[in-house]
Amino acid sequence: MSPAQPAALPLLSLVVPVYYEEECIAQFIAETGAVLASLPLRHEYVFVDDGSTDQTVAIIKEHARTNPAIRLVELSYNHGKQAAVTAGIAHAKGDYLLYMDPDLQDPPTEIPHFVTELEKGYDLVFGIRREKMDGPLNKLMSSVFWGTLDRFTGLAIPKGLAVMRIFTRRFADQFLQYPEQNRFIEGIFMHIGLKRSTLLIEQRERFAGTSKFNFSRKMNLAFDAIFDFSEKPLKAAVKFGAFLSIAASIFLVGILLAKLFLIEFQAGWPSLIGAIVLGTGIQLFFVGIVAIYIGRIYRETKRRPLFSVKEVTNGVSAPVLH
Template sequence: MRKLLSLVVPVYYEQEVILQFLSETKTVLDQLDIDYEYVFVDDGSKDKTVEIISEQAKSNPKIKLVVFSYNHGKAAAVTAAIANAKGDYLLYMDPDLQDPPIEIPRFLEEIEKGYDLVWGIRSEKKDTFLNTLFSKIFWGSLNKFTGLDIPKGIAVMRIFNRSFADEFLKYNEANRFIEGIFINISKNWKTIEISQRERFAGKTKFNFRKKMQLAFDAIFDFSELPLKMAVRIGVVISILGFIALFVLLFLKFFIIDFESGWPSIIASIITGFGLQLFFLGIVSLYVGRIYKEVKRRPNYSIRNKININE
């Protein structure tokens, strides 16, 4: 019995690339000895993305589509795609064709060797200088502050088996950092180098602000480092404060008699108040995440499904 490969593809304002993505992937997949399906999840696009995929799905039952009620974020879209995929193997990729479909056979070859997960690693990032720099800052800060040890230069394109997908779906947290969850599930993974292309059309939606937001989310989700840093900084400031107080008293009683100045007092009060707000903000972020988790709300809401049998 031939195995089934599910392409899990989150989409968001991708009307310019969908047809080309379907064309290129079909050319590759039709040459392989494997059944396949597409599982698209639209994350609230307002262009013709849903219309184009829906039209293609009418004549091709391999094309499946989940339409969110509104934008929930890429992590939710990936989760919904995995939840609705039926494949023995699941290949996660973006439709922008930066990770070329011609690499699909290599991913299948490696996953069939018994790995749970195979990451794609970019041999060279085909992007602007600023986006490349932002990516390096993003992944560098991520590994440094979370200790997740995520492979450097990972691409979106990766493949994993059915048991890995089932384990992933057991992670029900509202704050979802996909790469962190993947690393937590299994250490039985491998990386392969792939040649990345220029984006086929359109502009990336994953800008510097979103990358840094994702980095902060990962740090707060997978590390207690901000809380530990707050404690350490508080201890250091307290020690410096006691030293400064001792020095001032020593100077006043043994060296020089001086008048205490209001500016120094006001500056100390403002600095102390600012630090308190900073540390309180860190704690509040953690409390907010806990509040979000305990409500146990669904990670996404679905407006429509096409070609998907429950």
């Protein structure tokens, strides 16, 4: 009888979307490599380039020539971060998957703490920043972004959420069952449920460059989340419509009583035109809300692929997700 073979060590996949990160990527690989070498785990990198035209791809490919653990998935054009993250998860093979950005604001030295927390029996561990290392304007924009989400979606996303998080293969497989085109990663993560925890981490200054996730993109993402995970805009339209109907009825009754009691008054053209314009504007606004929902339904019914892959270095392309 042959001796029992030792069980293979778990595989940790680092899922890293990149977009114009030529100033950070070499340092990111160096720092994460030093940390990963100290862990009792096998590891792989899954970089997903979202249409960069600088030296980001060239730098990753140069490292991949001497390190087979580095895989690069190049998307054929800029799909947006939500699709890039999805592509990374689809291509990752790990038993554990750790998603982080390459800017090193969430430091690689926290990776062992995430692994330890996950191995307590959780399916997902969110990183929570003790303090956001950003300027006052960025902090204000983030506050508006998360406040908008909390107010209109009811997702109960943890406060101070970092990009860095770790999850199990079971959780990743559940995530890949969500095929929607209009993607909000945090919302999908919360919707999956399973057993989750949080881990406080120390954030540091961005290593180099500037964030590509500006206020406009944040608010677009917030509106995506609202329309994907909440019916509150539609309910607000119904409530406001009911309020206007009641107010108009009271107004008409008031006019009728005024006429009955022979009160002399004459409405002018400006007030009449103003009321018509206001009413038309309100109608168009709420019809627009309904149109947004219908448009999103239209996009979903096309069932187009979530991402288009141009090339994969040190690996093969994952099945297309619809």
